[in-house]
Amino acid sequence: MLVLDAGNALFKSPTPGDPKERARAELLLEQMNALGTEAMAVGARDLTLGTDFLVKAGKGAKKLKLLSANLVDAGGKSLFPASTVVTVGGVKFGLVGLSPEGPVATRKGVVGQPPVPAALAESRRLREKEKVEVVVVLAALPYQDALKLSKEAGNAVDFIVQSHESRGPGVPQRNEYATLIPPGERGRQLARLELNLEGKGPFVDLTETERARENLRILDTNLRQAKDRLAALEDESSRKAMEETVASFEARRKALVMQTTPGTQSPGRSHRLSYVSLGPEVADDAEVKKQVERIEPPGSASH
Amino acid sequence: MKTRPRLLVLLALLLTPLVALAAPKQVVLLFTGDNGGEIAPCG
Numbered sequence: 001m002l003v004l005d006a007g008n009a010l011f012k013s014p015t016p017g018d019p020k021e022r023a024r025a026e027l028l029l030e031q032m033n034a035l036g037t038e039a040m041a042v043g044a045r046d047l048t049l050g051t052d053f054l055v056k057a058g059k060g061a062k063k064l065k066l067l068s069a070n071l072v073d074a075g076g077k078s079l080f081p082a083s084t085v086v087t088v089g090g091v092k093f094g095l096v097g098l099s100p101e102g103p104v105a106t107r108k109g110v111v112g113q114p115p116v117p118a119a120l121a122e123s124r125r126l127r128e129k130e131k132v133e134v135v136v137v138l139a140a141l142p143y144q145d146a147l148k149l150s151k152e153a154g155n156a157v158d159f160i161v162q163s164h165e166s167r168g169p170g171v172p173q174r175n176e177y178a179t180l181i182p183p184g185e186r187g188r189q190l191a192r193l194e195l196n197l198e199g200k201g202p203f204v205d206l207t208e209t210e211r212a213r214e215n216l217r218i219l220d221t222n223l224r225q226a227k228d229r230l231a232a233l234e235d236e237s238s239r240k241a242m243e244e245t246v247a248s249f250e251a252r253r254k255a256l257v258m259q260t261t262p263g264t265q266s267p268g269r270s271h272r273l274s275y276v277s278l279g280p281e282v283a284d285d286a287e288v289k290k291q292v293e294r295i296e297p298p299g300s301a302s303h
Numbered sequence: 304m305k306t307r308p309r310l311l312v313l314l315a316l317l318l319t320p321l322v323a324l325a326a327p328k329q330v331v332l333l334f335t336g337d338n339g340g341e342i343a344p345c346g
Contacts, residue, residue, distance in 0.1 A: 006336030024340050037335075045339055089330045136332070163336035183336030187344040191334040198327050278344065296343045 002088045003036050004095065006163035006183045007043030007140025014044040016106065021048060023295045029057050031288065033064050039084055041097035042068040043140025043163055050107040051079050067097025067138060070118035074109025082122045085130050091197055094126030094135045096157075098149075100142065100164065115141055116149050123156040133197065134158050137178075143167060150175040158203060159193070159271075169275045177202045181273060190276040199268025206272045212259035219256060223249045 009032070010025040012018060025048075032040065040046075046054060046066075051073075058066035058080060069082035083096045098119055104110040119137050126132045136159045139146045146162035150173070153160075157178040169189055170182035179202075183191045195203070226249060230242040 001331050001333065003333045004335075005338075006334060008336065009338040010340055012340040021340065024342050027342055028338065028340070089328065091328060091330050138336075140336075161334050161336060166337040166339060181334065183334040185337035185339070187335070187338050187341045191336075193332040193334065195330045195332065196327055197330065292342050 002038055002086065002093060004136065004138060004161065005032065005037050005040035006138045006161040007041035007097070007099075008045040008163045008166075009040060009043070011045045011048035014048055014105065016048050020295055022053075025049070025053075026057075027291055027295065029061065029064065033062050037064050038086055039065045039067050039095045039097065039138060041138035041140040041163070042066055042071060042080055042099050044100050046140070047099075047104050047106055047110075051104070051110055052107075055079060065095075067095065068099045068112075069096055069122045070101070070113040070115050071099040071104070072111060072113060079110065082118070083126060085126065085132060091134060091195075092130070092132045094123065094130060094132035096122045096126070096135065096137045098137060098139045098141055100140065101145065115139070115145055116152055119149055120153060120156055123153065127156060134195070136161065140164060146180060147175065150178040150180050153178045155202070161191075171207070172205050172271070172273050174202065174205065179203055179205070179271070184275055188278055190278065192274050192276055194272045194274075196270045201268050204268070204270045206270050207274075209260060212256050216253065216256040216260055219249060219253055223253060 010028050011021055042054060051071075054066060058064075065084045066080050067083060068078075068080040071079050073079055080097065083094055086093050086095065096119055098115045099112045101112045101114055104112065119139075123135045123137065126135055135157045137149065137153075137157050139149065139160050139162045141149075141162060142164050143162055146160050146164075149157070150160050153176070155177045159179050159181055161181045161183050163183060163185075166185040167182055168185050169191070173180040181191060181193060223246065226242060226246050230239065230246060233239045233242055
């Protein structure tokens with residue numbers, strides 16, 4: 001199992017001012033380490049206390065690696081490692097971190113360089129030099145920038161996990177080769193991505209096939225009803241309109257049958273995304289709860 | 304000719320562990336993101 005964070009984990013706002021923000025960020029970093037989180041991208045809401053706080057936290061971390069392939073200081077020097085390589089279950093993963101483009105308000109001279117070229121250069125290096133099987137980009141970027149990366153990455157990237165606007169859970173979106181994954185938000189979910197790594201090529205979304213099967217079931221009902229109505233119609237213009245409807249249903253049905261028939265899609269690597277809800281049904285860890293309540297007493301505004 | 308069934312049995316026994324090891328390569332990834340400084344999510 002590999003635990004990763006797409007960034008924007010530590011602070012409520014990119015600008016400082018909340019007296020409890022440091023204590024919260026330190027507790028979060030400590031707990032991410034304890035959970036075995038392997039890597040995290042540095043996002044806008046991780047830089048609220050400037051880069052020194054985070055660089056120090058990164059150096060002191062037992063396991064967690066803070067990554068950014070495009071964040072540089074005033075001298076153009078990288079502040080964080082661009083990537084890391086980890087082997088899990090015999091599979092070599094390359095993990096790349098990305099930060100948003102533009103100047104960082106909390107640290108003069110620090111700037112996020114254009115993320116897409118930085119991600120492509122690092123991902124290609126991981127494929128070619130490190131021979132990784134799967135490249136995951138942890139993209140702490142606006143959604144539109146992550147989307148752009150997914151369209152321009154070719155086969156250099158397998159997954160892009162995007163954080164920035166707290167978009168919440170969603171469905172995987174494959175553009176060309178890479179698949180965009182929404183990781184959930186505000187500690188309310190864990191995204192769980194099962195990978196089947198037999199074969200080559202882009203990862204096929206198994207839940208897409210399941211959705212297509214369900215859509216086919218609904219469409220078959222609608223098609224039957226449309227045919228029954230057509231049989232009962234006598235007026236020529238009404239019949240013509242209904243015939244067009246039936247024809248469009250049948251065309252859609254053909255496409256869905258293709259999607260749901262085994263062997264019509266490329267065999268090989270596949271994935272299945274689901275979410276684990278972290279609601280009241282998940283018991284609190286007593287020791288962590290004590291630490292939380294020291295910062296956010298029960299009944300306080302943030303609790 | 305008599306030895307052939309024994310050979311087949313032997314081969315089958317030898318190959319069984321290989322078949323058992325050839326389980327599909329599967330890995331589970333867990334992601335978090337956009338936590339936004341949250342330490343006490345309340346729904």
